[in-house]
Amino acid sequence: LPADATEPAAALLECARKIRGRGWCDGTSGNFSVTLTRAPLRLLITPTGVDKAELEAQDLLVLDERVLATGAGQAPSAEAPLHVALALRAGAGAVLHTHSVWNTLLGEHFRQRGGFVLSGYEMLKGLDGVRSHREEVFVPVVENTQDMPALAAEVERLLGERPALRGFLIAGHGLYTWGRGLVEAHRHVEIFEFLFQLAGRRIPLRPFSGTA
Numbered sequence: 001l002p003a004d005a006t007e008p009a010a011a012l013l014e015c016a017r018k019i020r021g022r023g024w025c026d027g028t029s030g031n032f033s034v035t036l037t038r039a040p041l042r043l044l045i046t047p048t049g050v051d052k053a054e055l056e057a058q059d060l061l062v063l064d065e066r067v068l069a070t071g072a073g074q075a076p077s078a079e080a081p082l083h084v085a086l087a088l089r090a091g092a093g094a095v096l097h098t099h100s101v102w103n104t105l106l107g108e109h110f111r112q113r114g115g116f117v118l119s120g121y122e123m124l125k126g127l128d129g130v131r132s133h134r135e136e137v138f139v140p141v142v143e144n145t146q147d148m149p150a151l152a153a154e155v156e157r158l159l160g161e162r163p164a165l166r167g168f169l170i171a172g173h174g175l176y177t178w179g180r181g182l183v184e185a186h187r188h189v190e191i192f193e194f195l196f197q198l199a200g201r202r203i204p205l206r207p208f209s210g211t212a
């Protein structure tokens with residue numbers, strides 16, 4: 001890794017282990033990045049297919065805007081274009097993508113409505129810029145797809161509509177959130193996952209019919 005990635009790498013590994021410990025990126029799911037430089041844009045990002053509990057600094061990759069891997073034999077996540085889009089369009093200093101039970105459930109539940117509002121919870125104030133539990137925080141839900149450039153374009157459209165956006169869900173898939181730096185992005189994961197559990201527990205269970 002380049003010299004300017006040493007400290008960000010240590011912070012990123014610690015953050016990834018904490019998130020893994022909460023059960024928010026089981027298996028080898030999820031991916032995390034930190035912006036190293038903006039001109040030119042360079043991101044430090046987790047590789048695909050590695051358990052976040054086993055991750056070491058040498059596994060991390062440095063990407064530029066064209067999503068070129070410069071790491072040692074590892075491939076970046078297929079979702080790397082989303083990290084680039086968020087660094088460029090949302091000014092993100094760190095982007096965290098989790099696959100929790102609750103964010104997967106809510107994304108699927110609110111897929112057809114295109115999103116849902118979180119309001120009335122004190123914990124909302126943990127999101128950057130939210131001053132009161134009464135504020136309404138809209139969480140958009142976008143369709144899941146394996147076409148990452150299309151998803152990145154959709155995310156750019158969302159950010160154009162909602163410049164103050166702090167996170168969104170991909171239906172049946174997971175959460176993307178970010179912050180000016182890794183500390184803020186990590187706090188946003190914790191706040192969103194907390195609020196998703198509250199929102200998810202309010203969805204009535206469907207009567208048992210033999211299939212989930």
Ligand SMILES: [Zn+2]
Pocket residue numbers: 030031079097099173174
């Ligand atoms: Zn994912």
